Amino acid sequence: MHARLQATLADFLNAGLDPQAVSPVALRQYRTVNTCAAIVCVASLIFLWRAWQWDILPRMLSLGYCTLTAGAGLWMLRRRTGPALAAHLVLSGVFVAICLGAYSSGGIGRVVAGWFYIVPMLAGLMLGARACLHWGVATVLAIVALLALENLAGPLEDMTPIRFRHSQDRLQQVVQLVTIILITLSYLRQVQQSESALLGIIERNNEEIAARIRAQEEAQAANRSRSEFLASMSHELRTPLNAIIGFSRRLVQKLEAGTEVDPQKTDMALVSIHRNGLILLNFINDLIAIARAESGGVVLNYGSVELTRLVMQALARVEAQAQAAGLYLRNQCPADMVIEADAGRLRQVFDNLLSNAVKYTDSGGVVVTCGSSSRFGSGEGVAVSVRDSGCGIAPEQQPYLFESHTNIEAPMTRAGASSGLGLALSRRWVQLHGGTIEVVSELGEGTEFIVHLPRKKSVPQNPL
Numbered sequence: 001m002h003a004r005l006q007a008t009l010a011d012f013l014n015a016g017l018d019p020q021a022v023s024p025v026a027l028r029q030y031r032t033v034n035t036c037a038a039i040v041c042v043a044s045l046i047f048l049w050r051a052w053q054w055d056i057l058p059r060m061l062s063l064g065y066c067t068l069t070a071g072a073g074l075w076m077l078r079r080r081t082g083p084a085l086a087a088h089l090v091l092s093g094v095f096v097a098i099c100l101g102a103y104s105s106g107g108i109g110r111v112v113a114g115w116f117y118i119v120p121m122l123a124g125l126m127l128g129a130r131a132c133l134h135w136g137v138a139t140v141l142a143i144v145a146l147l148a149l150e151n152l153a154g155p156l157e158d159m160t161p162i163r164f165r166h167s168q169d170r171l172q173q174v175v176q177l178v179t180i181i182l183i184t185l186s187y188l189r190q191v192q193q194s195e196s197a198l199l200g201i202i203e204r205n206n207e208e209i210a211a212r213i214r215a216q217e218e219a220q221a222a223n224r225s226r227s228e229f230l231a232s233m234s235h236e237l238r239t240p241l242n243a244i245i246g247f248s249r250r251l252v253q254k255l256e257a258g259t260e261v262d263p264q265k266t267d268m269a270l271v272s273i274h275r276n277g278l279i280l281l282n283f284i285n286d287l288i289a290i291a292r293a294e295s296g297g298v299v300l301n302y303g304s305v306e307l308t309r310l311v312m313q314a315l316a317r318v319e320a321q322a323q324a325a326g327l328y329l330r331n332q333c334p335a336d337m338v339i340e341a342d343a344g345r346l347r348q349v350f351d352n353l354l355s356n357a358v359k360y361t362d363s364g365g366v367v368v369t370c371g372s373s374s375r376f377g378s379g380e381g382v383a384v385s386v387r388d389s390g391c392g393i394a395p396e397q398q399p400y401l402f403e404s405h406t407n408i409e410a411p412m413t414r415a416g417a418s419s420g421l422g423l424a425l426s427r428r429w430v431q432l433h434g435g436t437i438e439v440v441s442e443l444g445e446g447t448e449f450i451v452h453l454p455r456k457k458s459v460p461q462n463p464l
Helices: 002-013 025-054 057-078 082-103 111-127 128-155 162-257 261-294 307-317 320-326 343-359 419-432
Strands: 304-307 329-333 338-341 364-372 382-388 436-442 446-454
Touching: 002 364, 025 057, 025 082, 025 111, 025 162, 025 364, 057 082, 082 111, 082 128, 111 128, 111 162, 162 261, 261 419, 304 307, 304 343, 307 329, 307 343, 307 364, 307 382, 320 329, 320 343, 338 343, 338 364, 343 364, 343 382, 343 446, 419 436, 419 446
Parallel strands: 329 364
Antiparallel strands: 304 338, 364 382, 382 446, 436 446
16 A cells, blocks of 8 residues: 555656656656646645635636646646646646735735745746746746835735734745755755766766776777787788898809809709798698687688607607707607597697797796696586796786787897797687687796686686
Protein backbone atom coordinates (compact mmCIF):
# COMPACT_ATOMS: atom_id res chain seq x y z
CA MET A 1 0.00 0.00 0.00
CA HIS A 2 2.82 2.38 0.92
CA ALA A 3 4.68 1.61 -2.31
CA ARG A 4 1.52 2.15 -4.37
CA LEU A 5 0.95 5.51 -2.66
CA GLN A 6 4.51 6.56 -3.39
CA ALA A 7 4.14 5.54 -7.03
CA THR A 8 0.86 7.50 -7.34
CA LEU A 9 2.43 10.60 -5.77
CA ALA A 10 5.48 10.37 -8.03
CA ASP A 11 3.23 10.00 -11.09
CA PHE A 12 1.25 13.07 -10.03
CA LEU A 13 4.34 15.21 -9.39
CA ASN A 14 5.83 14.14 -12.75
CA ALA A 15 2.56 15.08 -14.51
CA GLY A 16 2.32 11.53 -15.81
CA LEU A 17 5.72 11.75 -17.56
CA ASP A 18 8.18 8.87 -17.72
CA PRO A 19 11.40 10.22 -16.14
CA GLN A 20 13.46 8.07 -18.51
CA ALA A 21 11.73 9.45 -21.62
CA VAL A 22 12.42 13.17 -21.10
CA SER A 23 15.45 15.28 -20.28
CA PRO A 24 16.13 16.21 -16.62
CA VAL A 25 15.56 19.91 -17.42
CA ALA A 26 12.14 19.28 -18.99
CA LEU A 27 11.12 16.96 -16.17
CA ARG A 28 12.12 19.55 -13.56
CA GLN A 29 10.03 22.25 -15.29
CA TYR A 30 7.00 19.97 -15.53
CA ARG A 31 7.32 19.03 -11.85
CA THR A 32 7.66 22.68 -10.77
CA VAL A 33 4.65 23.94 -12.76
CA ASN A 34 2.58 20.92 -11.74
CA THR A 35 3.37 21.41 -8.03
CA CYS A 36 2.67 25.16 -8.14
CA ALA A 37 -0.65 24.61 -9.95
CA ALA A 38 -1.70 22.03 -7.36
CA ILE A 39 -0.83 24.34 -4.44
CA VAL A 40 -2.67 27.26 -6.04
CA CYS A 41 -5.69 25.06 -6.68
CA VAL A 42 -5.86 23.90 -3.04
CA ALA A 43 -5.28 27.40 -1.60
CA SER A 44 -7.86 29.01 -3.87
CA LEU A 45 -10.43 26.37 -2.90
CA ILE A 46 -9.89 27.15 0.81
CA PHE A 47 -10.36 30.90 0.30
CA LEU A 48 -13.25 30.30 -2.13
CA TRP A 49 -15.09 28.36 0.56
CA ARG A 50 -14.67 31.25 3.01
CA ALA A 51 -15.74 33.82 0.41
CA TRP A 52 -18.85 31.73 -0.28
CA GLN A 53 -19.62 31.61 3.46
CA TRP A 54 -19.41 35.40 3.65
CA ASP A 55 -21.17 35.92 0.32
CA ILE A 56 -18.45 38.21 -1.10
CA LEU A 57 -19.14 38.14 -4.84
CA PRO A 58 -15.85 39.68 -6.16
CA ARG A 59 -13.81 37.15 -4.19
CA MET A 60 -15.99 34.23 -5.26
CA LEU A 61 -15.61 35.20 -8.91
CA SER A 62 -11.85 35.78 -8.72
CA LEU A 63 -11.12 32.70 -6.61
CA GLY A 64 -13.40 30.60 -8.80
CA TYR A 65 -11.47 31.80 -11.84
CA CYS A 66 -8.19 31.05 -10.02
CA THR A 67 -9.35 27.52 -9.20
CA LEU A 68 -10.43 26.93 -12.80
CA THR A 69 -7.13 28.19 -14.26
CA ALA A 70 -5.12 26.06 -11.82
CA GLY A 71 -7.17 22.99 -12.71
CA ALA A 72 -6.85 23.80 -16.42
CA GLY A 73 -3.08 24.10 -15.96
CA LEU A 74 -2.94 20.62 -14.39
CA TRP A 75 -5.03 19.24 -17.26
CA MET A 76 -2.78 20.89 -19.87
CA LEU A 77 0.32 19.38 -18.29
CA ARG A 78 -1.26 15.93 -18.50
CA ARG A 79 -2.12 16.61 -22.15
CA ARG A 80 1.52 17.63 -22.86
CA THR A 81 0.34 21.05 -24.11
CA GLY A 82 3.48 22.62 -22.67
CA PRO A 83 4.53 23.82 -19.20
CA ALA A 84 5.01 27.46 -20.25
CA LEU A 85 1.41 27.95 -21.38
CA ALA A 86 0.06 26.16 -18.31
CA ALA A 87 2.26 28.29 -16.02
CA HIS A 88 1.03 31.57 -17.58
CA LEU A 89 -2.58 30.39 -17.23
CA VAL A 90 -2.07 29.60 -13.54
CA LEU A 91 -0.33 32.94 -12.97
CA SER A 92 -3.22 34.83 -14.62
CA GLY A 93 -5.67 33.19 -12.22
CA VAL A 94 -3.50 34.03 -9.20
CA PHE A 95 -3.05 37.61 -10.45
CA VAL A 96 -6.80 38.19 -10.91
CA ALA A 97 -7.60 36.62 -7.50
CA ILE A 98 -5.04 38.85 -5.75
CA CYS A 99 -6.23 42.02 -7.48
CA LEU A 100 -9.91 41.45 -6.65
CA GLY A 101 -8.97 40.15 -3.19
CA ALA A 102 -7.13 43.39 -2.43
CA TYR A 103 -10.05 45.39 -3.86
CA SER A 104 -12.58 43.58 -1.62
CA SER A 105 -10.37 43.64 1.49
CA GLY A 106 -9.78 47.35 1.91
CA GLY A 107 -6.98 48.06 -0.56
CA ILE A 108 -3.20 47.91 -0.58
CA GLY A 109 -2.81 48.61 3.14
CA ARG A 110 -4.31 45.25 4.20
CA VAL A 111 -2.55 41.91 4.69
CA VAL A 112 -3.96 40.53 1.45
CA ALA A 113 -1.71 42.89 -0.49
CA GLY A 114 1.24 40.70 0.52
CA TRP A 115 0.11 38.23 -2.15
CA PHE A 116 1.32 40.65 -4.81
CA TYR A 117 4.91 39.65 -3.95
CA ILE A 118 4.05 36.02 -4.61
CA VAL A 119 3.16 36.51 -8.30
CA PRO A 120 6.65 37.42 -9.68
CA MET A 121 8.23 34.84 -7.37
CA LEU A 122 6.00 32.10 -8.78
CA ALA A 123 6.70 33.32 -12.32
CA GLY A 124 10.45 33.17 -11.73
CA LEU A 125 10.22 29.73 -10.15
CA MET A 126 8.16 28.23 -12.97
CA LEU A 127 9.43 30.08 -16.04
CA GLY A 128 12.66 31.88 -15.23
CA ALA A 129 13.98 35.43 -14.97
CA ARG A 130 12.21 36.91 -18.00
CA ALA A 131 8.77 35.75 -16.82
CA CYS A 132 9.58 37.05 -13.33
CA LEU A 133 10.31 40.48 -14.82
CA HIS A 134 7.14 40.55 -16.95
CA TRP A 135 4.83 39.52 -14.14
CA GLY A 136 6.67 41.85 -11.77
CA VAL A 137 5.87 44.78 -14.07
CA ALA A 138 2.22 43.66 -14.22
CA THR A 139 2.12 43.47 -10.42
CA VAL A 140 3.55 46.99 -10.05
CA LEU A 141 0.97 48.32 -12.50
CA ALA A 142 -1.83 46.62 -10.55
CA ILE A 143 -0.61 48.15 -7.29
CA VAL A 144 -0.40 51.60 -8.92
CA ALA A 145 -3.93 51.17 -10.27
CA LEU A 146 -5.32 50.27 -6.83
CA LEU A 147 -3.53 53.22 -5.23
CA ALA A 148 -4.92 55.54 -7.90
CA LEU A 149 -8.40 54.13 -7.30
CA GLU A 150 -8.07 54.80 -3.55
CA ASN A 151 -6.97 58.36 -4.21
CA LEU A 152 -9.85 59.02 -6.58
CA ALA A 153 -12.72 57.19 -4.83
CA GLY A 154 -11.48 57.21 -1.28
CA PRO A 155 -10.63 54.21 0.95
CA LEU A 156 -11.90 50.87 -0.34
CA GLU A 157 -14.42 48.93 1.69
CA ASP A 158 -13.37 45.73 3.46
CA MET A 159 -16.13 43.26 2.61
CA THR A 160 -14.95 40.71 5.20
CA PRO A 161 -17.36 40.48 8.17
CA ILE A 162 -15.95 42.45 11.09
CA ARG A 163 -15.82 39.52 13.49
CA PHE A 164 -13.79 37.41 10.96
CA ARG A 165 -11.33 40.07 9.86
CA HIS A 166 -8.72 39.29 12.50
CA SER A 167 -8.76 35.54 11.86
CA GLN A 168 -8.78 36.17 8.10
CA ASP A 169 -5.67 38.33 8.39
CA ARG A 170 -3.91 35.70 10.49
CA LEU A 171 -4.83 32.99 7.96
CA GLN A 172 -3.56 35.18 5.13
CA GLN A 173 -0.26 35.72 6.94
CA VAL A 174 0.21 31.98 7.63
CA VAL A 175 -0.59 30.96 4.07
CA GLN A 176 1.65 33.68 2.65
CA LEU A 177 4.52 32.57 4.91
CA VAL A 178 4.09 28.92 3.95
CA THR A 179 3.95 29.85 0.27
CA ILE A 180 7.12 31.95 0.53
CA ILE A 181 8.90 29.10 2.36
CA LEU A 182 7.85 26.59 -0.33
CA ILE A 183 8.94 28.90 -3.14
CA THR A 184 12.30 29.54 -1.42
CA LEU A 185 12.86 25.81 -0.92
CA SER A 186 12.03 25.17 -4.56
CA TYR A 187 14.47 27.87 -5.62
CA LEU A 188 17.21 26.37 -3.45
CA ARG A 189 16.49 22.90 -4.78
CA GLN A 190 16.71 24.14 -8.35
CA VAL A 191 20.01 25.86 -7.56
CA GLN A 192 21.39 22.65 -6.04
CA GLN A 193 20.21 20.61 -9.01
CA SER A 194 21.73 23.12 -11.41
CA GLU A 195 25.01 23.05 -9.50
CA SER A 196 25.01 19.24 -9.53
CA ALA A 197 24.23 19.20 -13.26
CA LEU A 198 26.97 21.77 -13.90
CA LEU A 199 29.48 19.78 -11.86
CA GLY A 200 28.48 16.67 -13.78
CA ILE A 201 29.01 18.46 -17.09
CA ILE A 202 32.39 19.77 -15.91
CA GLU A 203 33.45 16.29 -14.80
CA ARG A 204 32.35 14.76 -18.09
CA ASN A 205 34.15 17.49 -20.02
CA ASN A 206 37.28 16.91 -17.95
CA GLU A 207 37.06 13.19 -18.60
CA GLU A 208 36.59 13.80 -22.32
CA ILE A 209 39.53 16.22 -22.36
CA ALA A 210 41.68 13.72 -20.46
CA ALA A 211 40.60 10.93 -22.84
CA ARG A 212 41.44 13.11 -25.84
CA ILE A 213 44.81 14.00 -24.36
CA ARG A 214 45.53 10.32 -23.72
CA ALA A 215 44.40 9.42 -27.24
CA GLN A 216 46.58 12.19 -28.66
CA GLU A 217 49.57 11.06 -26.62
CA GLU A 218 48.98 7.47 -27.68
CA ALA A 219 48.68 8.54 -31.30
CA GLN A 220 51.89 10.57 -31.02
CA ALA A 221 53.64 7.64 -29.36
CA ALA A 222 52.35 5.32 -32.09
CA ASN A 223 53.57 7.74 -34.76
CA ARG A 224 56.97 7.96 -33.10
CA SER A 225 57.14 4.17 -32.82
CA ARG A 226 56.06 3.80 -36.43
CA SER A 227 58.68 6.32 -37.55
CA GLU A 228 61.37 4.53 -35.56
CA PHE A 229 60.14 1.23 -36.95
CA LEU A 230 60.31 2.52 -40.53
CA ALA A 231 63.78 3.94 -39.90
CA SER A 232 64.86 0.58 -38.54
CA MET A 233 63.26 -1.20 -41.49
CA SER A 234 65.09 1.02 -43.96
CA HIS A 235 68.35 0.21 -42.17
CA GLU A 236 67.59 -3.51 -42.20
CA LEU A 237 66.83 -3.33 -45.91
CA ARG A 238 69.81 -1.17 -46.85
CA THR A 239 72.44 -3.22 -45.00
CA PRO A 240 72.10 -6.46 -47.00
CA LEU A 241 71.28 -4.53 -50.19
CA ASN A 242 74.47 -2.45 -49.86
CA ALA A 243 76.50 -5.64 -49.46
CA ILE A 244 74.84 -7.28 -52.45
CA ILE A 245 75.21 -4.20 -54.65
CA GLY A 246 78.79 -3.55 -53.50
CA PHE A 247 80.10 -7.07 -54.23
CA SER A 248 78.15 -7.39 -57.47
CA ARG A 249 79.38 -3.95 -58.67
CA ARG A 250 82.99 -4.99 -58.12
CA LEU A 251 82.45 -8.18 -60.09
CA VAL A 252 80.67 -6.34 -62.91
CA GLN A 253 83.39 -3.69 -63.09
CA LYS A 254 86.12 -6.30 -63.39
CA LEU A 255 84.17 -8.20 -66.05
CA GLU A 256 83.54 -5.00 -68.04
CA ALA A 257 87.21 -3.99 -67.78
CA GLY A 258 88.38 -7.45 -68.83
CA THR A 259 90.50 -7.69 -65.70
CA GLU A 260 91.45 -11.13 -64.49
CA VAL A 261 89.22 -12.18 -61.62
CA ASP A 262 90.67 -13.89 -58.56
CA PRO A 263 88.63 -17.13 -58.15
CA GLN A 264 88.99 -17.06 -54.35
CA LYS A 265 87.75 -13.46 -54.07
CA THR A 266 84.98 -14.25 -56.54
CA ASP A 267 83.83 -17.15 -54.39
CA MET A 268 83.89 -14.95 -51.27
CA ALA A 269 81.87 -12.26 -53.06
CA LEU A 270 79.29 -14.79 -54.27
CA VAL A 271 79.00 -16.32 -50.80
CA SER A 272 78.48 -12.84 -49.30
CA ILE A 273 75.89 -11.98 -51.97
CA HIS A 274 74.06 -15.25 -51.30
CA ARG A 275 74.19 -14.80 -47.51
CA ASN A 276 72.92 -11.22 -47.66
CA GLY A 277 70.24 -12.25 -50.14
CA LEU A 278 69.00 -14.86 -47.68
CA ILE A 279 69.04 -12.28 -44.88
CA LEU A 280 66.98 -9.92 -47.06
CA LEU A 281 64.59 -12.72 -48.03
CA ASN A 282 64.07 -13.76 -44.40
CA PHE A 283 63.45 -10.16 -43.41
CA ILE A 284 60.85 -9.69 -46.17
CA ASN A 285 59.22 -12.98 -45.17
CA ASP A 286 59.00 -11.71 -41.58
CA LEU A 287 57.32 -8.50 -42.79
CA ILE A 288 54.79 -10.50 -44.81
CA ALA A 289 54.18 -12.87 -41.90
CA ILE A 290 53.60 -10.00 -39.45
CA ALA A 291 51.14 -8.39 -41.86
CA ARG A 292 49.24 -11.67 -42.32
CA ALA A 293 49.23 -12.37 -38.59
CA GLU A 294 47.87 -8.91 -37.71
CA SER A 295 45.15 -9.19 -40.36
CA GLY A 296 44.08 -12.64 -39.11
CA GLY A 297 44.97 -14.37 -42.37
CA VAL A 298 47.01 -17.21 -40.82
CA VAL A 299 45.68 -20.75 -40.40
CA LEU A 300 47.70 -23.20 -38.31
CA ASN A 301 48.47 -26.69 -39.63
CA TYR A 302 48.07 -28.82 -36.53
CA GLY A 303 49.86 -32.12 -36.13
CA SER A 304 51.69 -34.23 -33.57
CA VAL A 305 54.92 -32.45 -32.65
CA GLU A 306 57.84 -33.91 -30.66
CA LEU A 307 58.77 -30.82 -28.70
CA THR A 308 62.22 -32.07 -27.65
CA ARG A 309 63.16 -32.86 -31.24
CA LEU A 310 62.00 -29.39 -32.35
CA VAL A 311 64.18 -27.78 -29.67
CA MET A 312 67.21 -29.90 -30.63
CA GLN A 313 66.85 -28.88 -34.29
CA ALA A 314 66.65 -25.20 -33.30
CA LEU A 315 69.77 -25.57 -31.12
CA ALA A 316 71.60 -27.20 -34.03
CA ARG A 317 70.84 -24.20 -36.26
CA VAL A 318 72.52 -21.75 -33.85
CA GLU A 319 75.35 -24.10 -32.81
CA ALA A 320 77.91 -22.64 -35.22
CA GLN A 321 77.05 -19.08 -34.14
CA ALA A 322 77.37 -20.07 -30.46
CA GLN A 323 80.71 -21.83 -30.99
CA ALA A 324 82.08 -18.79 -32.81
CA ALA A 325 81.13 -16.64 -29.78
CA GLY A 326 82.50 -19.15 -27.28
CA LEU A 327 79.08 -19.94 -25.77
CA TYR A 328 77.65 -23.23 -24.54
CA LEU A 329 74.22 -24.61 -25.48
CA ARG A 330 72.32 -26.95 -23.14
CA ASN A 331 69.13 -28.89 -23.78
CA GLN A 332 67.27 -29.96 -20.61
CA CYS A 333 64.05 -31.17 -22.23
CA PRO A 334 62.76 -34.74 -21.58
CA ALA A 335 62.41 -36.99 -24.60
CA ASP A 336 58.71 -37.82 -24.30
CA MET A 337 57.07 -34.39 -24.70
CA VAL A 338 54.50 -34.49 -27.53
CA ILE A 339 51.91 -31.79 -28.22
CA GLU A 340 49.43 -30.88 -30.96
CA ALA A 341 50.75 -27.81 -32.76
CA ASP A 342 51.96 -26.30 -36.02
CA ALA A 343 55.57 -27.48 -36.21
CA GLY A 344 56.58 -24.79 -38.73
CA ARG A 345 55.31 -21.90 -36.60
CA LEU A 346 56.85 -23.27 -33.38
CA ARG A 347 60.15 -23.76 -35.25
CA GLN A 348 60.10 -20.03 -36.03
CA VAL A 349 59.42 -19.23 -32.37
CA PHE A 350 62.36 -21.26 -31.06
CA ASP A 351 64.67 -20.05 -33.86
CA ASN A 352 63.90 -16.43 -32.96
CA LEU A 353 64.34 -16.93 -29.21
CA LEU A 354 67.59 -18.91 -29.54
CA SER A 355 69.01 -16.56 -32.18
CA ASN A 356 68.38 -13.54 -29.92
CA ALA A 357 69.77 -15.37 -26.89
CA VAL A 358 73.05 -16.15 -28.67
CA LYS A 359 73.25 -12.72 -30.30
CA TYR A 360 72.97 -10.81 -26.99
CA THR A 361 75.16 -13.05 -24.86
CA ASP A 362 78.90 -12.26 -24.57
CA SER A 363 79.90 -15.00 -22.14
CA GLY A 364 78.35 -18.08 -20.63
CA GLY A 365 75.64 -19.70 -22.70
CA VAL A 366 72.02 -20.59 -23.33
CA VAL A 367 69.92 -23.21 -21.56
CA VAL A 368 66.61 -24.60 -22.86
CA THR A 369 64.31 -26.25 -20.30
CA CYS A 370 60.97 -28.00 -20.85
CA GLY A 371 58.35 -28.90 -18.25
CA SER A 372 54.69 -28.73 -17.31
CA SER A 373 52.78 -25.44 -17.28
CA SER A 374 50.24 -24.54 -14.61
CA ARG A 375 48.48 -22.14 -16.98
CA PHE A 376 46.22 -24.84 -18.43
CA GLY A 377 45.44 -27.07 -15.47
CA SER A 378 47.17 -30.18 -14.22
CA GLY A 379 49.11 -31.83 -17.04
CA GLU A 380 47.26 -29.90 -19.75
CA GLY A 381 50.11 -27.62 -20.80
CA VAL A 382 53.86 -27.40 -21.33
CA ALA A 383 56.35 -24.63 -20.69
CA VAL A 384 59.56 -24.11 -22.69
CA SER A 385 62.17 -21.79 -21.16
CA VAL A 386 65.03 -20.19 -23.11
CA ARG A 387 67.45 -18.65 -20.60
CA ASP A 388 70.69 -16.86 -21.43
CA SER A 389 73.45 -15.19 -19.39
CA GLY A 390 73.57 -12.09 -21.55
CA CYS A 391 73.21 -8.37 -20.96
CA GLY A 392 69.54 -8.44 -19.96
CA ILE A 393 66.72 -6.01 -20.77
CA ALA A 394 65.79 -2.88 -18.82
CA PRO A 395 62.43 -3.11 -16.95
CA GLU A 396 60.99 -0.03 -18.68
CA GLN A 397 61.62 -1.64 -22.09
CA GLN A 398 60.09 -5.02 -21.34
CA PRO A 399 56.40 -4.01 -21.83
CA TYR A 400 57.23 -2.97 -25.42
CA LEU A 401 59.40 -5.95 -26.24
CA PHE A 402 56.76 -7.79 -28.30
CA GLU A 403 55.47 -4.75 -30.23
CA SER A 404 56.00 -5.00 -33.96
CA HIS A 405 56.59 -1.23 -34.30
CA THR A 406 59.13 -1.01 -31.48
CA ASN A 407 62.85 -1.63 -31.75
CA ILE A 408 64.33 -2.24 -28.29
CA GLU A 409 67.97 -1.24 -28.10
CA ALA A 410 70.20 -3.62 -26.23
CA PRO A 411 72.30 -2.10 -23.49
CA MET A 412 75.39 -3.48 -25.22
CA THR A 413 75.68 -2.52 -28.84
CA ARG A 414 75.94 -5.64 -30.98
CA ALA A 415 76.52 -6.03 -34.65
CA GLY A 416 73.52 -7.23 -36.54
CA ALA A 417 70.92 -6.17 -33.97
CA SER A 418 67.46 -7.41 -34.96
CA SER A 419 64.52 -5.21 -35.92
CA GLY A 420 62.22 -6.71 -33.31
CA LEU A 421 59.94 -8.48 -35.80
CA GLY A 422 61.04 -11.88 -34.55
CA LEU A 423 59.63 -11.43 -31.05
CA ALA A 424 56.40 -9.90 -32.35
CA LEU A 425 55.95 -12.88 -34.67
CA SER A 426 56.82 -15.32 -31.91
CA ARG A 427 54.18 -13.89 -29.61
CA ARG A 428 51.54 -14.02 -32.36
CA TRP A 429 52.33 -17.66 -33.26
CA VAL A 430 52.16 -18.67 -29.58
CA GLN A 431 48.84 -16.83 -29.15
CA LEU A 432 47.37 -18.56 -32.19
CA HIS A 433 48.13 -21.86 -30.43
CA GLY A 434 46.17 -20.64 -27.39
CA GLY A 435 49.33 -20.03 -25.37
CA THR A 436 51.30 -17.15 -23.93
CA ILE A 437 54.89 -15.94 -23.90
CA GLU A 438 56.52 -13.98 -21.08
CA VAL A 439 59.91 -12.49 -20.34
CA VAL A 440 61.89 -12.33 -17.09
CA SER A 441 65.03 -10.21 -17.22
CA GLU A 442 67.38 -8.01 -15.22
CA LEU A 443 70.18 -5.85 -16.53
CA GLY A 444 73.45 -7.73 -16.28
CA GLU A 445 71.72 -10.94 -15.11
CA GLY A 446 70.51 -12.37 -18.41
CA THR A 447 67.08 -12.95 -19.90
CA GLU A 448 64.56 -15.80 -19.80
CA PHE A 449 61.70 -16.24 -22.26
CA ILE A 450 59.01 -18.70 -21.19
CA VAL A 451 56.58 -20.12 -23.76
CA HIS A 452 53.38 -21.68 -22.36
CA LEU A 453 51.54 -24.00 -24.77
CA PRO A 454 48.51 -26.31 -24.38
CA ARG A 455 49.08 -29.97 -25.15
CA LYS A 456 45.91 -30.16 -27.24
CA LYS A 457 44.46 -27.83 -29.90
CA SER A 458 43.11 -24.74 -28.15
CA VAL A 459 41.28 -21.47 -28.79
CA PRO A 460 43.66 -18.62 -29.81
CA GLN A 461 44.40 -16.02 -27.16
CA ASN A 462 43.77 -12.31 -27.80
CA PRO A 463 46.86 -10.22 -28.52
CA LEU A 464 48.46 -8.67 -25.48
